[in-house]
Amino acid sequence: MSAPLIAIDAMGGDFGPHCIVPASIACLVEFPSLHLVLVGQAPILEELIARHPAVDRARLHVEHASEVIGMDERPSQALRGKPDASMRVALELVRSGRAQACVSAGNTGALMALSRYVLKTLPGIDRPAMVSPVPTATGSCQLLDLGANVDCSAEHLYQFAVMGSVAAEALGVANPRVALLNVGTEEVKGNQQVKLAASLLQQAHGLNYTGFIEGDGLYRGEADVVVCDGFVGNILLKSSEGLAAMISARIENLFTANIAARLVGSMALPLLRRLQGDLTPARHNGASFLGLQGIVVKSHGAAGVEGFQSAIRRALIEVRENLPQRLHGRLEDLLL
Amino acid sequence: MSAPLIAIDAMGGDFGPHCIVPASIACLVEFPSLHLVLVGQAPILEELIARHPAVDRARLHVEHASEVIGMDERPSQALRGKPDASMRVALELVRSGRAQACVSAGNTGALMALSRYVLKTLPGIDRPAMVSPVPTATGSCQLLDLGANVDCSAEHLYQFAVMGSVAAEALGVANPRVALLNVGTEEVKGNQQVKLAASLLQQAHGLNYTGFIEGDGLYRGEADVVVCDGFVGNILLKSSEGLAAMISARIENLFTANIAARLVGSMALPLLRRLQGDLTPARHNGASFLGLQGIVVKSHGAAGVEGFQSAIRRALIEVRENLPQRLHGRLEDLLL
Structure with a gap:
């Protein structure tokens, strides 16, 4: 398998990039083959990354996205009104195949609506579900x-x-x-x-x-x-x-x-x-959306650095296990 | 107010009369004006009461009921098949006005079905509800x-x-x-x-x-x-x-x-x-059925002596507060 690349919506959650950037960098240290793309307002992200001079920039990319979806925004509004939202751009990276998973701590309803719209559900699945240990x-x-x-x-x-x-x-x-x-x-x-x-x-x-x-x-x-x-x-x-x-x-x-x-x-x-x-919940953080043609992990909005790290870990496991592919195979046998 | 009299379904719950008789006797000691009627198989109840020679029998009555509703029996079966069940006889005591409340640790579904059938709901209430602190x-x-x-x-x-x-x-x-x-x-x-x-x-x-x-x-x-x-x-x-x-x-x-x-x-x-x-739950034991023309308190089936006592206490508070009457008054103002 090639090196896993995960797209991170760096603007979501209660603490936004101030939590997500350090969590992402910690995961790069923990998993030496992991690549991450931080999606969001590039100047803010670059400034936060610069505080960690030891980071391996060959494995940490920044993708600029000008808009941010608010935690209280309606999903319908997020879907129609913000084509350049960090959450959406992160999901597009999964759809295009550039990234193998997306992790976001943003607005749950918007993430579900955008995931369905951008990635589509697996054949036979009406609605994706959110699962957590x-x-x-x-x-x-x-x-x-x-x-x-x-x-x-x-x-x-x-x-x-x-x-x-x-x-x-x-x-x-x-x-x-x-x-x-x-x-x-x-x-x-x-x-x-x-x-x-x-x-x-x-x-x-x-x-x-x-x-x-x-x-x-x-x-x-x-x-x-x-x-x-x-x-x-x-x-x-x-x-x-x-x-x-x-x-x-x-x-x-x-x-x-x-x-x-x-x-x-x-x-x-x-x-x-x-x-x-x-x-x-931080320890068991990271709810997965199941039933999509791609991997999406939702971190708790109130999660801190450790919590967001475990959401990235969960995404990585799903990438390694190729979860959507496995689901697709089993669904063909089991669905009515 | 006259002395409160509470009917106890003495046969219900996981431990039946072996738990309910001592709990009832403890409540008689705690509340010197309280009267209780234990409803169930009289020989069994009398034998268990006899183990407490100090009990004030003037405040502890036994009402014989030959049948017992099983914890897994269907409510419909309990409703039709057992006219002399302890639970039903206890509820009849409330309906006739001899008792002011009924306490049971028996089958919840059967207790709800029998309560509705025997006591009826208050005007304007479609369905009684179960409430607990x-x-x-x-x-x-x-x-x-x-x-x-x-x-x-x-x-x-x-x-x-x-x-x-x-x-x-x-x-x-x-x-x-x-x-x-x-x-x-x-x-x-x-x-x-x-x-x-x-x-x-x-x-x-x-x-x-x-x-x-x-x-x-x-x-x-x-x-x-x-x-x-x-x-x-x-x-x-x-x-x-x-x-x-x-x-x-x-x-x-x-x-x-x-x-x-x-x-x-x-x-x-x-x-x-x-x-x-x-x-x-034992400490907070005693769920009330609200919306009936009478007071019914359901004790947890697995409750021990202390738990059943707190169910009796809850019934006593509702008797003192005349809860069904208060409900009736407020419902007239508030119901649609």
Whole structure:
């Protein structure tokens, strides 16, 4: 394989190039064969790159794009109004084959709309899905969809299951257990879409469908791929982030209540903070868009340098595994 | 007010009367004016009561019911096939006015179906909702619906908002902030039902509607009442329970890794376990069914003695606050 080249939308996210440039440079150090193209306002990017004189400029390119899509801009506006947006130019680099993947921390809705428009979906896929690993008691599971699709039919859920299974395999899970998120594990439970999706999945050959899973079963590690619509997935993910943050804050408070507690805390907190690292989204950062004719990874808008690095890492794995090609092959067998 | 009398379905839950009888007796000690009727197989109940010779039998009655509804039985089966089920007899005591509330740890679907059939809904309410407090960074919020209704229209969400607001007031929150759970806080976000419910709530007078809330906002304590359909609410609640349990287990593991960690753990874990108590569902146990012509509290099926006690406590608060009556009054003003 030739050296991987990834296009980076350098203007997105809450911290923009101030976070993305150092994260990109750190990845170039970590992966000596990696090439990156930073897309965005060249003067700003060059100035930030100049702060790292040791960087290997032969592997770090800058592609100028004059416009930036705002975090609150409507996807339709981003699609029509900004032909020279950094996000769009980065996606065009993937479409033209110059880059093998695009990473952005920008506006999620705009990134999804532009990805569909610029890259198109794989044959048989109606809608791309957003997938991300979630830490569980036994490792992690791939949860999808995470918000790209708020209203889903049974067929969409079926497609998500197929795509999630292939993605989990690409990440090294053999014969991944695929489950449908539901309010109970009995057959009679759930809404119409979920029941119908279950009957489609039961008939699918070559897919290790294990049935319904509940919210607590997900965290017990009962499946490798958990499928739900984007409304439910987004709320599950964000409420989990909120709960984990609340527990962390309460733990910190616990050890500041009095001198004795502070003393115990001075020994316990370093250990506990290591745990916190395992649970925070930054470590598991990088949601992939699945079902496109190209690789797109969305970094959390609030991600810092470390978080954006792990989004680039995820893109690199997908490039090495040639994920869209693998998906295309499996979809031909599994799609209805 | 006359002495409160609560009917207890003594046969439900994972542990049945072995948990429910001691929990009931503990509540009689805690509340000296409380009367309870234990409904179920009298010989079993009498034998378990006899183990507590100090109990005030003038306040503890037993009502025989020959049948028990299984935890996996279909609601339709429970409705038609078991006229003498403990759950049903307990609800009949509320309907006839002999008891002011019913508490059950039994089959949720059956309890909802029987409650609707026996007690009927309040005028203007299509479907009762299940509400439960969820711990937040600043206290707790009332989350509804929790699984009674997996498919909801905008009108149902509106009714849940009204009922949740009145319930929060009854629990002592002045002018409760009511928010709709969504995948974003901007107006354009969400599915059709949520967007339509938002426009209904914006027009409602006498309701402190604050807009959309995301999953992390819920845990930050940004609202006192959070409204969603039963599918989303159930998954949010169960995934939160699963995540909290996973974090607890990881914390315990952290402090057994080696001798040094064990030493720190011997001091830190007692403090941390106190926190765990605040987060476990047992402490916040007792989901109320709102919108019925009577008070019904559902205890978690897996709840132990302490959990079932807190379900009885919740029922007692609702009796004292005369919740169905208050709801009825407010619904007349607020319903469309």
